[in-house]
Amino acid sequence: MVSQELLDILACPSCKGELQYDRQHDTLTCLNRHCPFCGMPVDDSGVCQDSECGKTSTTFVGLRYRVEDDIPIMLIYEAEKLPLSP
Ligand SMILES: [Zn+2]
Numbered sequence: 001m002v003s004q005e006l007l008d009i010l011a012c013p014s015c016k017g018e019l020q021y022d023r024q025h026d027t028l029t030c031l032n033r034h035c036p037f038c039g040m041p042v043d044d045s046g047v048c049q050d051s052e053c054g055k056t057s058t059t060f061v062g063l064r065y066r067v068e069d070d071i072p073i074m075l076i077y078e079a080e081k082l083p084l085s086p
């Protein structure tokens with residue numbers, strides 16, 4: 001279980017977006033649009049904002065971070081990519 005104080009200050013490390021805490025599964029999810037290749041944010045045209053990636057996408061993913069020993073693992077490359085409906 002992640003403390004409310006920690007939840008209040010946590011944000012998605014990719015897009016700085018708001019996270020939704022699933023108490024049942026102990027996961028934190030950001031449902032903003034991220035690049036399906038690297039997990040970084042995309043602009044309104046679907047272009048990845050990571051300079052090394054830079055791919056253009058038409059489908060995007062949310063990011064789900066797991067929690068280990070009450071510590072959220074806020075790493076983009078460790079996050080599970082969730083397909084977002086368009
Ligand atoms: Zn995000």
Ligand SMILES: [Zn+2]
Nearest residue numbers: 035038048053
């Ligand atoms: Zn990318």
